[in-house]
Amino acid sequence: MLTLEWESEGLQTVGIVVIICASLKLLHLLGLIDFSEDSVEDELEMATVRHRPEALELLEAQSKFTKKELQILYRGFKNECPSGVVNEETFKEIYSQFFPQGDSTTYAHFLFNAFDTDHNGAVSFEDFINGLSILLRGTVQEKLNWAFNLYDINKDGYITKEEMLDIMKAIYDMMGKCTYPVLKEDAPRQHVETFFQKMDKNKDGVVTIDEFIESCQKDENIMRSMQLFENVI
Amino acid sequence: MAAGVAAWLPFARAAAIGWMPVANCPMPLAPADKNKRQDELIILNVSGRRFQTWRTTLERYPDTLLGSTEKEFFFNEDTKEYFFDRDPEVFRCVLNFYRTGKLHYPRYECISAYDDELAFYGILPEIIGDCCYEEYKDRKRENAERLMDDNDSENNQESMPSLSFRQTMWRAFENPHTSTLALVFYYVTGFFIAVSVITNVVETVPCGTVPGSKELPCGERYSVAFFCLDTACVMIFTVEYLLRLFAPPSRYRFIRSVMSIIDVVAIMPYYIGLVMTDNEDVSGAFVTLRVFRVFRIFKFSRHSQGLRILGYTLKSCASELGFLLFSLTMAIIIFATVMFYAEKGSSASKFTSIPASFWYTIVTMTTLGYGDMVPKTIAGKIFGSICSLSGVLVIALPVPVIVSNFSRIYHQNQRADKRRAQKKARLARIRVAKTGSSNAYLHSKRNGLLNEALELTGTPEDEHMGKTTSLIESQHHHLLHCLEKTTGLSYLVDDPLLSVRTSTIKNHEFIDEQMFEQNCMESSMQNYPSTRSPSLSSHPGLTTTCCSRRSKKTTHLPNSNLPATRLRSMQELSTIHIQGSEQPSLTTRPPPTTSK
Numbered sequence: 089m090l091t092l093e094w095e096s097e098g099l100q101t102v103g104i105v106v107i108i109c110a111s112l113k114l115l116h117l118l119g120l121i122d123f124s125e126d127s128v129e130d131e132l133e134m135a136t137v138r139h140r141p142e143a144l145e146l147l148e149a150q151s152k153f154t155k156k157e158l159q160i161l162y163r164g165f166k167n168e169c170p171s172g173v174v175n176e177e178t179f180k181e182i183y184s185q186f187f188p189q190g191d192s193t194t195y196a197h198f199l200f201n202a203f204d205t206d207h208n209g210a211v212s213f214e215d216f217i218n219g220l221s222i223l224l225r226g227t228v229q230e231k232l233n234w235a236f237n238l239y240d241i242n243k244d245g246y247i248t249k250e251e252m253l254d255i256m257k258a259i260y261d262m263m264g265k266c267t268y269p270v271l272k273e274d275a276p277r278q279h280v281e282t283f284f285q286k287m288d289k290n291k292d293g294v295v296t297i298d299e300f301i302e303s304c305q306k307d308e309n310i311m312r313s314m315q316l317f318e319n320v321i
Numbered sequence: 322m323a324a325g326v327a328a329w330l331p332f333a334r335a336a337a338i339g340w341m342p343v344a345n346c347p348m349p350l351a352p353a354d355k356n357k358r359q360d361e362l363i364i365l366n367v368s369g370r371r372f373q374t375w376r377t378t379l380e381r382y383p384d385t386l387l388g389s390t391e392k393e394f395f396f397n398e399d400t401k402e403y404f405f406d407r408d409p410e411v412f413r414c415v416l417n418f419y420r421t422g423k424l425h426y427p428r429y430e431c432i433s434a435y436d437d438e439l440a441f442y443g444i445l446p447e448i449i450g451d452c453c454y455e456e457y458k459d460r461k462r463e464n465a466e467r468l469m470d471d472n473d474s475e476n477n478q479e480s481m482p483s484l485s486f487r488q489t490m491w492r493a494f495e496n497p498h499t500s501t502l503a504l505v506f507y508y509v510t511g512f513f514i515a516v517s518v519i520t521n522v523v524e525t526v527p528c529g530t531v532p533g534s535k536e537l538p539c540g541e542r543y544s545v546a547f548f549c550l551d552t553a554c555v556m557i558f559t560v561e562y563l564l565r566l567f568a569p570p571s572r573y574r575f576i577r578s579v580m581s582i583i584d585v586v587a588i589m590p591y592y593i594g595l596v597m598t599d600n601e602d603v604s605g606a607f608v609t610l611r612v613f614r615v616f617r618i619f620k621f622s623r624h625s626q627g628l629r630i631l632g633y634t635l636k637s638c639a640s641e642l643g644f645l646l647f648s649l650t651m652a653i654i655i656f657a658t659v660m661f662y663a664e665k666g667s668s669a670s671k672f673t674s675i676p677a678s679f680w681y682t683i684v685t686m687t688t689l690g691y692g693d694m695v696p697k698t699i700a701g702k703i704f705g706s707i708c709s710l711s712g713v714l715v716i717a718l719p720v721p722v723i724v725s726n727f728s729r730i731y732h733q734n735q736r737a738d739k740r741r742a743q744k745k746a747r748l749a750r751i752r753v754a755k756t757g758s759s760n761a762y763l764h765s766k767r768n769g770l771l772n773e774a775l776e777l778t779g780t781p782e783d784e785h786m787g788k789t790t791s792l793i794e795s796q797h798h799h800l801l802h803c804l805e806k807t808t809g810l811s812y813l814v815d816d817p818l819l820s821v822r823t824s825t826i827k828n829h830e831f832i833d834e835q836m837f838e839q840n841c842m843e844s845s846m847q848n849y850p851s852t853r854s855p856s857l858s859s860h861p862g863l864t865t866t867c868c869s870r871r872s873k874k875t876t877h878l879p880n881s882n883l884p885a886t887r888l889r890s891m892q893e894l895s896t897i898h899i900q901g902s903e904q905p906s907l908t909t910r911p912p913p914t915t916s917k
Contacts, residue, residue: 092666099663099700107703160360163375164329167421186333199336216332223335231338238339259340283343304342313341313348317334 139172141213151217152225158217165213173210176200190264198258202238228314232301246294247287252280364402365416370409371402378419385443387419411438418444426453432460467740491568507624510561514620517554520547521614555591558584558617580623587617630734634727641726645719649686652715656682656708663701670697681705686712765798 141147141162148155169178176197183196203211203219222230237243241251256276263271287295287303304310341348363379365372365387382388397404405412411430415438418424426435426449439446449457493503524540524547540547562584569575590610622628635642657678664672671694672678681694685708696705 095662095666100698100703103663103700103703106707156360161331168329182329183333183336186330199339202339220332220335223338224331232342235339235342239342256343259343279343279345282345300342309344309347310342313344314338316341316348316351317338 139210139212141172147214147217150214151221153217153221161217161220162213165216173212174216175210179203179211187262187264189266190262192258192262194254194258195262198238198241198255201241202234224317228305228311229301231314232304233297236297236300246296247300248294249280249284252283252295253277256280256283365412366397366400366402366404367407367409367412368405370412372412372416374416374419381419381422382444387415387442389443391443407441408434408438411435415439415442415444418448423450424448424453425450426457428456432457432464436461487568488570490564491570494565494568506561510557511621511624513554513557514617514624516550517558517614517617520550520554521617551591554617555588558588558620562588580620583616583619586613587620590614626734627731630731631727634723634730637730638723638726641719641722645716648715648718652686652708652711653679653682656686656704656711659704660696660701660708663698663704664696667697667701672696672701682708685709687716688713762798762801765795766802 144155144158147153147158151158153161165174166172168174168182174182179200180193180196183199184192186192200211201207203215205215205218219234222234226234236247239247239251239255241254253276256279260271260276265271284293284295286307287299289299289303360375360377362373363376365374379387379392386392392403395403395405410427411434414425414427424444424446436446446457489500492499493506497503497507525538527536528539528542529536562581565581565584566572566575575581590613593610622632657675660681661672661675661678664670664678672681678694681696683689684691684694685705688709690709696702
C-alpha cells in the first residue's frame with residue numbers, strides 16, 4: 089500500500105516538475121528571461137573589414153608597374169575580394185582553382201605567409217603589389233631573396249631540412265594522386281636531399297641566404313627559369 | 322575557371338617562381354602573347370541602351386557569343402560599337418554574368434523569353450547560380466507542363482483518323498464527351514451506381530414490424546425486391562466491366578489499375594453469394610463479403626473530377642501522411658504508458674493495461690473526449706491535459722501541407738480547363754488574322770493586275786487604286802506570286818469549290834472580287850459537304866453568277882484562289898479540270914458556262 093502511495097506521490101512530483109520546466113522554457117522563448125550570458129557578443133561578429141589601398145601614384149612609385157598595369161591588377165583584385173583584403177581562406181580558395189587536381193592548400197598557406205609581409209593575417213593590395221613587383225619586375229637577386237623567404241618558414245634565416253621537406257611535400261601535393269609515374273612515398277625526401285646536396289656548401293644541415301643565392305647563380309637552369317615570367321601582365 | 326579568378330592568373334604564374342630553385346629540370350618556355358592588345362572599353366548597344374565593358378571581361382568566356390569572334394558580325398563600322406537588336410533588360414543579366422561569373426534569373430522575366438536570350442548569347446542555362454536555379458527550374462517545369470497539356474488536348478481534338486471500333490470505344494470510355502452514346506452510357510452507369518448504393522443503405526433500415534416477431538430491416542422484409550435490384554445493378558456493372566476489359570489498348574495495364582480492381586471488388590460479392598450455398602459457417606463469411614459492396618461508391622470517381630483530385634492528392638502527400646501517422650503512434654505509446662502508470666494507484670480505474678490506455682490517448686489527442694475513460698488521480702489529470710494539448714499540435718502540423726497540395730493540384734486542373742476553353746477563341750482569332758494577311762495579298766494582287774490591265778488597255782483612269790504597300794509586304798506578295806507561277810495555280814479565298822485555271826496567260830483579268838467572294842462564300846457555305854463531286858456540278862450556275870458580274874474590262878477568267886492548305890486537293894481538281902476542258906481553259910475567251 090505504501091509503495092502505491094509513494095508511486096502516485098512520485099508521479100505527482102514528476103508531473104509538477106515537468107510543468108515548471110515547460111513554463112520556464114516558454115518564458116525563455118518569449119525573451120522575458122535569459123539563461124546564457126553570451127548572447128550579446130554574437131551580434132558584433134564579423135565586422136566587415138574594409139581596406140582602401142594607397143593612392144595610385146604612390147603605388148606606382150613604390151612598385152615597378154605602370155599605372156595601367158596597376159589598374160588591371162587592382163580590378164582583378166577587387167573583383168575577387170571586394171573588401172580590399174584577402175584572408176587566408178580566400179587566398180587558398182583562389183589558388184586551388186588553378187590546381188583542381190591536387191591539394192594546394194599547404195603551398196597556398198606558405199605563399200600567403202610570404203606575401204603577408206607584415207604578418208597581420210591579411211594580404212592587402214599593397215602587399216600583393218609588393219610581392220608581384222618583386223616576382224615580375226625585380227632583379228634576380230630580389231627574386232632569389234623572395235624564394236628564400238618562402239622556403240624559410242619560421243623566418244629565422246636558415247632553411248632546415250624539415251622546412252624544405254614541408255615545402256616539397258606541399259609542392260608534390262599540388263600534383264594530386266593521378267600522376268605518371270606514380271608518386272613514390274619518399275620522392276619528396278629524395279628531392280630534398282638533392283636540393284641540400286646542391287645548396288648546402290658547408291654541409292652543416294642548413295642553407296643560409298648566401299649559400300642559396302650563390303648556388304642558384306651557378307645553376308644555369310635556375311637562372312633561365314627566373315626570367316620566365318617577365319611578361320605575365 | 323571562374324571569371325574573376327582569371328584575373329589572378331598573373332599572380333599564380335608569378336608565384337611559380339617559388340618552384341624554380343627546387344626544380345631539377347629546365348622549365349618549358351612561356352607562351353608568347355601574340356596579340357598584346359591594351360585592354361580597351363567596348364561599347365555594346367542593345368536596342369539603344371549602351372553598355373560598356375572591358376574587352377577582357379567579355380573574353381573570360383570564349384565559348385559564348387560575346388566572348389568569341391562571333392560578335393564581330395554585329396559590329397557597326399559607323400558608330401564603332403556592337404549593336405544587338407535584343408532585349409536590354411535580359412542583356413543586363415547576361416553582362417553581369419561576364420562581370421561576376423554568376424548568372425541570375427530575374428523573377429519578373431518570362432521563362433521562354435529568357436531562354437531565348439540565353440540561347441542567342443550562347444550561354445547554357447545550367448550555370449545559373451544556386452540562388453536563382455531553383456526558381457528557374459520550377460518555372461521551366463511549369464511552362465513545359467503547360468505546353469504539354471496544350472499539345473495533348475490539341476492531339477486529342479484533332480486526331481480524327483478512322484479509329485477501329487475498339488479504339489473508339491476506349492476513347493468513349495475515357496472521355497464521355499466525345500459522342501452522345503458515351504454520354505448516355507456515362508449517365509446510365511452513374512445512375513445505377515447511385516441506385517446500388519442507396520439500395521445497400523436502405524436494406525438495413527428497420528422497416529416496421531411483422532406481427533409476431535421483432536423489427537425487421539427492410540432488406541429481409543422485401544428481400545425479393547432488393548434481390549432483383551441488386552441483380553440488375555450487378556448485371557449493368559458486369560456488362561460495363563466486360564466492355565471496359567475489351568476496349569483498352571493495353572489490357573494488362575488496365576487490369577492492374579485501381580478502377581478496375583474496384584469494379585471487380587464491387588461485383589464479386591454478388592457472384593460469390595450466388596455460388597455459395599446456405600451453409601451456416603460460410604454464410605458468416607458471406608455476410609462480411611457484403612461489406613465490399615460499399616466499394617461501389619468509389620466507382621463514382623470516374624464521374625467526379627474532384628474525387629480523383631482528392632485521391633491523387635492523398636497519394637502525393639503520402640510522405641506527410643506517413644509522418645503524421647508515425648508521430649501520432651509515438652505520442653500515443655508515450656502517453657498511454659504514462660497514463661497507465663499514473664492511474665495505477667487509483668481504485669477501480671479503467672486503465673487496466675497500456676493497450677487499454679491507447680484508446681484514452683487516441684480519444685484525447687484527437688480532442689474527441691468521449692468520457693468513457695477519465696483519469697482520477699492528479700498526476701493522471703496533469704498528464705492527460707498535456708496529452709490533449711500536444712495532440713492538437715501533432716495533428717495540426719501536417720494538415721496544412723496536405724491542404725496546400727490539394728489546393729495546388731485543384732487549381733492546376735481548373736487552369737487546364739480554363740485554358741482549353743479559351744483555346745478555341747484564341748485559335749479563331751489567330752485564324753482571322755491569318756486570313757487577313759492572305760486577303761491583303763489578294764487585294765494587292767488584284768490591284769497589281771488591275772494596273773497591268775490598265776496599262777494594257779491604256780485607260781488613264783483609276784490609276785491609283787492600289788494602296789502603297791510596304792517593302793516587306795510587296796516582297797512577300799512577290800514570293801507568293803512566284804509560287805503561283807511555279808505551280809501554275811493561284812490562290813483562292815476560302816473556297817475550294819471553284820475551278821482552278823492554269824494561269825499561263827498574261828492577261829489576267831479580275832472580276833469584282835468582293836462580289837465574287839461573296840457569292841463564292843455563300844455558295845460554299847451551302848454546298849460544302851465533305852464530298853467534292855457535287856460541287857463540280859454546281860459550277861455552271863456558280864460561274865454564271867460570278868461571271869455575270871464581270872467588270873467592263875476585256876476578256877477574263879474567273880480568278881480562283883486557294884488557301885495553301887487546299888492546294889493539294891485543288892491540284893487534283895485541276896487535273897480533272899484540265900482533262901475535262903483542255904481547249905477552252907487555255908484560250909483567252911472561255912465560254913463562261915463551261916463545266917469545270
